[in-house]
Amino acid sequence: DQQVKQNSPSLSVQEGRISILNCDYTNSMFDYFLWYKKYPAEGPTFLISISSIKDKNEDGRFTVFLNKSAKHLSLHIVPSQPGDSAVYFCAATRRGTDKLIFGTGTRLQVFP
Amino acid sequence: GAVVSQHPSWVICKSGTSVKIECRSLDFQATTMFWYRQFPKQSLMLMATSNEGSKATYEQGVEKDKFLINHASLTLSTLTVTSAHPEDSSFYICSASSRNGYTFGSGTRLTVV
Numbered sequence: 001d002q003q004v005k006q007n008s009p010s011l012s013v014q015e016g017r018i019s020i021l022n023c024d025y026t027n028s029m030f031d032y033f034l035w036y037k038k039y040p041a042e043g044p045t046f047l048i049s050i051s052s053i054k055d056k057n058e059d060g061r062f063t064v065f066l067n068k069s070a071k072h073l074s075l076h077i078v079p080s081q082p083g084d085s086a087v088y089f090c091a092a093t094r095r096g097t098d099k100l101i102f103g104t105g106t107r108l109q110v111f112p
Numbered sequence: 113g114a115v116v117s118q119h120p121s122w123v124i125c126k127s128g129t130s131v132k133i134e135c136r137s138l139d140f141q142a143t144t145m146f147w148y149r150q151f152p153k154q155s156l157m158l159m160a161t162s163n164e165g166s167k168a169t170y171e172q173g174v175e176k177d178k179f180l181i182n183h184a185s186l187t188l189s190t191l192t193v194t195s196a197h198p199e200d201s202s203f204y205i206c207s208a209s210s211r212n213g214y215t216f217g218s219g220t221r222l223t224v225v
Contacts, residue, residue: 002155009153034214043118043205043216044156089156098144098209102156 023090118217135206142208145189
């Protein structure tokens with residue numbers, strides 16, 4: 001039962017353009033969402049998060065959008081840089097449980 | 113910032129032996145520690161949640177007698193894979209929950225031969 005899904009296993013974007021990574025969830029009890037960047041054989045690195053009381057959060061080149069009615073969130077990276085190439089995971093949790101449920105991941109490749 | 117030290121980073125063991133993975137929170141107290149495993153090109157699957165001084169809570173389908181979790185102090189949690197088999201080969205990651213949010217260890221690559 002995959003409660004958090006990332007339907008695109010991979011994404012290729014040219015340097016300088018926008019990268020849009022998508023994530024869908026099924027559990028309406030989730031109220032806090034996070035995006036992580038991960039390299040092989042390393043732990044995830046936190047990028048940005050959003051609470052369900054908001055629909056947008058921005059931090060530098062990273063912006064996360066949340067559409068609660070659609071149970072959908074997206075991560076926008078602009079401008080994309082080659083160093084952004086990694087696997088990106090969205091994660092969701094319900095405050096009070098603290099358990100993070102991860103999506104299936106999207107491999108982003110940013111080419112020059 | 114908050115740091116979680118996880119070791120070993122990789123280990124190779126023979127089938128039937130046990131392997132212990134440690135996670136230490138270096139500059140904060142981790143009241144809750146989570147253990148994940150990741151198969152190649154797959155998601156991080158939550159295995160169990162441990163709170164200091166109490167028994168771990170395992171996710172459905174995870175054998176508690178095979179994956180022993182100990183959270184004896186606020187800075188140390190261990191995962192022991194008992195009687196390891198090749199199908200236990202995976203990438204194991206711990207994560208600590210604190211006021212700083214979630215802090216992940218660097219992971220342990222376990223290969224059972």
